[in-house]
Amino acid sequence: MSDANMVIYLKVWRQANGAAEGKFVDYKVDTVSPDMSFLEMFDVLNNELVKKGEDPIAFDHDCREGICGMCSMMINGKAHGGQLNTTTCQLHMRKFKSGDSIVVEPWRSRAFPLVKDLAVDxxxxxxxxxxxxxxxxxxGNAPDAxxxxxxxxxxxxxxxxxxxxxxxxxxxxxxxxxxxxxxxxxxxxxxxxxxxxxxxxxxxxxxxxxxxxxxxxxxxxxxxxxxxxxxxxxxxxxxxxxxxxxxxxxxxxxxxxxxxxx
Amino acid sequence: MSGAVTTFLRSSIGRKQLIAVSGLLLCGFLVAHLAGNVLLLVGSDAFNIYAYKLHQLGPLLYVAEAGLVALFGGHLALAMKLTWENKVARGQKYYVKNRTGRGETIMSATMPYTGLIILVFLVLHIIQFKYGPYYSTEVDGVMMRDLYKTVIEYFASPLNTAWYVVAMFAAAVHTSHGFASSFQSFGWNHPKWMPGVKSIGVIYAIAVGGGFALITILLHVKGA
CATH class of the missing domain: 1.10.1060.10 (Alpha-helical ferredoxin)
Structure with missing residues (x-):
C-alpha cells in the first residue's frame, strides 16, 4: 500500500436527464490513493459532493470485480480507459500519474439514451x-455431464x-x-x-x-x-x-x- | 424467398457483404487494368493494338463497361449510406476521441476519404483518356486510335504524374483495409488463415497501387 495521495483533475460530463442540456464540470480530487479503482475515486468525489450539499455524479456500477458489465465510462476517449481486458472497476489509479487531467464521458450511442450524467440506458x-x-x-432436468x-x-x-x-x-x-x-x-x-x-x-x-x-x-x-x-x-x-x-x-x-x- | 432476399439486402450484414463482393470484383478489375498498362512499357504499338482489340469486342465491351459502372456505383452508393448511418448512430460526439491503437488503423479510419479520392480520380481519369485528345495512327495497315500518344502527353506534366501517384496511394490504402475486411464480412475469418489473408491484402495493395504509380512515373520519365 502506498500512502502518497495523488491529485487528479477530472472533467466529468454532467447532465440532469436525457432531455436536459449537458456540460463538462471540472473537479479536483486530492485524496486519491494509487490502490483505488477508478470507481472508488468517484466514490470519494461523490462523498465530498454530498458533504457540500451538491448532487453526486450518477454512474453505473455493481459487482466491482469485472464480471457484471455495469460500469461504463469513456475515460480520455477510451472505453473503460483502454487497458487490455479491463473494466472501469478494475482500472486502478496507479495507472495514472498524480496531477493527471482525465476526461470522463458517458457511452455515446443513439441506441443508448442518456439517463443521467455518466449513466446510459x-x-x-x-x-x-x-x-x-x-x-x-x-x-428438462439437468442432463448427465x-x-x-x-x-x-x-x-x-x-x-x-x-x-x-x-x-x-x-x-x-x-x-x-x-x-x-x-x-x-x-x-x-x-x-x-x-x-x-x-x-x-x-x-x-x-x-x-x-x-x-x-x-x-x-x-x-x-x-x-x-x-x-x-x-x-x-x-x-x-x-x-x-x-x-x-x-x-x-x-x-x-x-x-x-x-x-x- | 424474394422477401428473404430483400430483407437480406436491406440488412446491415447483407449490405456490407454487397460492398465486400463489389469491392473484391473491383480489385480483380484493377489487376486486369494493371496488366493492360504494362503494355505501355512494351511500346506504343503493343498498347494501341491492345486498346484497339478491346474496342473490337463491340457489344461485349458495353456489357463489361455497364458491369463496371454497376460495381462502382453500387459500391459507392452503399458505402455512402453506410457512412451516413454510422455517423448518425453515434449521436452526440465524444469530446475526446482516442483510440487504443489495437483496433482501428489509419487505413480503416480513412476508408470514406480514400474512397472519395478514388471517385474524383475515376471521373477525371475517364475524361482525360477515354474522352481525351484523339490521335490516329496506323499499325500494320490498320487505322486505330493512338491512345499511347494521349497517355504520354498527359504524363509529360509532373503535376499530372504527381496527382496519379497520390490517387494510387489512396487506392492502395483503401484496398489494404478493404481486401481482408471483405473476407471478415463474408464470415471467412479463421484464426489459422486470417493473418495470411491480411498479408495478401497488404501485398495486393502495395503491388497494385505501387505498380500503377511506378508505370506513371516511368511514362513521365519517358515523355518529359
Missing part, C-alpha cells in the same frame, strides 16, 4: 437478446463468446456505434453448441433485424470493439454471425402448415 441490448438470444427448447459430447475446442469457443458481460464498450468505442461484437458473441455462444444450433437461423435473423432497427451502426471491421472489450471477445464471432446470417437468409423458412400427427 443499455436496454437496447436486452431487446437484442429478447429477439432470439436464448434456447427455447425445453431441456457426459450425455452431450462436446469437444473441448468447441466448448472453449462457446465459453469465450459467453464471457461477454454486455457492458456496451464495443458500441461505445466502435467508430460506427455498431453492436456487432455483442451480438456476434451472443449468437456464437449458442450456434456452436448442440443445444443452440437448431434454432441458430431464426435467432440470427431476428437478432440482426432488431439490431438494425435499434439505430446501431454498421460494422466496417475496424476491430476497435475487440481492442476495448474487457472480455477480449474476438472478431471471429462477428464473422460467425455474418455467415450464420447469410446461411439463414437462404435456408430458413417458417413451416406453413401445422403437422398432422397420426
Amino acid at each position: 443499455r436496454s437496447a441490448f436486452d431487446k437484442i437478446i429478447q429477439a432470439g438470444g436464448y434456447v427455447s427448447a425445453s431441456t 457426459n450425455a452431450n459430447l462436446i469437444p473441448k475446442t468447441i466448448a472453449d469457443i462457446a465459453m469465450d463468446a459467453a464471457a461477454c458481460i454486455g457492458c456496451g464498450a464495443c458500441v461505445a468505442s466502435c467508430p460506427n456505434g455498431s453492436a456487432m461484437l455483442f451480438m456476434g458473441a451472443k449468437i456464437s455462444q449458442l450456434a456452436v453448441l448442440p443445444q443452440g444450433e437448431p434454432e441458430s437461423a431464426k435467432r440470427t435473423l431476428n437478432m440482426v433485424k432488431t439490431h438494425d432497427e435499434l439505430l446501431f451502426g454498421n460494422c466496417t471491421n475496424h476491430a476497435e470493439c475487440v481492442a476495448t472489450c474487457p472480455k477480449g471477445i474476438s472478431m471471429e464471432h462477428i464473422a460467425r454471425m455474418n455467415r450464420e446470417y447469410t446461411k439463414a437468409t437462404f435456408s430458413y423458412f417458417e413451416p406453413k402448415n401445422a403437422g398432422g400427427a397420426g
Whole structure:
C-alpha cells in the first residue's frame, strides 16, 4: 500500500436527464490513493459532493470485480480507459500519474439514451437478446455431464463468446456505434453448441433485424470493439454471425402448415 | 424467398457483404487494368493494338463497361449510406476521441476519404483518356486510335504524374483495409488463415497501387 495521495483533475460530463442540456464540470480530487479503482475515486468525489450539499455524479456500477458489465465510462476517449481486458472497476489509479487531467464521458450511442450524467440506458441490448438470444427448447432436468459430447475446442469457443458481460464498450468505442461484437458473441455462444444450433437461423435473423432497427451502426471491421472489450471477445464471432446470417437468409423458412400427427 | 432476399439486402450484414463482393470484383478489375498498362512499357504499338482489340469486342465491351459502372456505383452508393448511418448512430460526439491503437488503423479510419479520392480520380481519369485528345495512327495497315500518344502527353506534366501517384496511394490504402475486411464480412475469418489473408491484402495493395504509380512515373520519365 502506498500512502502518497495523488491529485487528479477530472472533467466529468454532467447532465440532469436525457432531455436536459449537458456540460463538462471540472473537479479536483486530492485524496486519491494509487490502490483505488477508478470507481472508488468517484466514490470519494461523490462523498465530498454530498458533504457540500451538491448532487453526486450518477454512474453505473455493481459487482466491482469485472464480471457484471455495469460500469461504463469513456475515460480520455477510451472505453473503460483502454487497458487490455479491463473494466472501469478494475482500472486502478496507479495507472495514472498524480496531477493527471482525465476526461470522463458517458457511452455515446443513439441506441443508448442518456439517463443521467455518466449513466446510459443499455436496454437496447436486452431487446437484442429478447429477439432470439436464448434456447427455447425445453431441456428438462439437468442432463448427465457426459450425455452431450462436446469437444473441448468447441466448448472453449462457446465459453469465450459467453464471457461477454454486455457492458456496451464495443458500441461505445466502435467508430460506427455498431453492436456487432455483442451480438456476434451472443449468437456464437449458442450456434456452436448442440443445444443452440437448431434454432441458430431464426435467432440470427431476428437478432440482426432488431439490431438494425435499434439505430446501431454498421460494422466496417475496424476491430476497435475487440481492442476495448474487457472480455477480449474476438472478431471471429462477428464473422460467425455474418455467415450464420447469410446461411439463414437462404435456408430458413417458417413451416406453413401445422403437422398432422397420426 | 424474394422477401428473404430483400430483407437480406436491406440488412446491415447483407449490405456490407454487397460492398465486400463489389469491392473484391473491383480489385480483380484493377489487376486486369494493371496488366493492360504494362503494355505501355512494351511500346506504343503493343498498347494501341491492345486498346484497339478491346474496342473490337463491340457489344461485349458495353456489357463489361455497364458491369463496371454497376460495381462502382453500387459500391459507392452503399458505402455512402453506410457512412451516413454510422455517423448518425453515434449521436452526440465524444469530446475526446482516442483510440487504443489495437483496433482501428489509419487505413480503416480513412476508408470514406480514400474512397472519395478514388471517385474524383475515376471521373477525371475517364475524361482525360477515354474522352481525351484523339490521335490516329496506323499499325500494320490498320487505322486505330493512338491512345499511347494521349497517355504520354498527359504524363509529360509532373503535376499530372504527381496527382496519379497520390490517387494510387489512396487506392492502395483503401484496398489494404478493404481486401481482408471483405473476407471478415463474408464470415471467412479463421484464426489459422486470417493473418495470411491480411498479408495478401497488404501485398495486393502495395503491388497494385505501387505498380500503377511506378508505370506513371516511368511514362513521365519517358515523355518529359
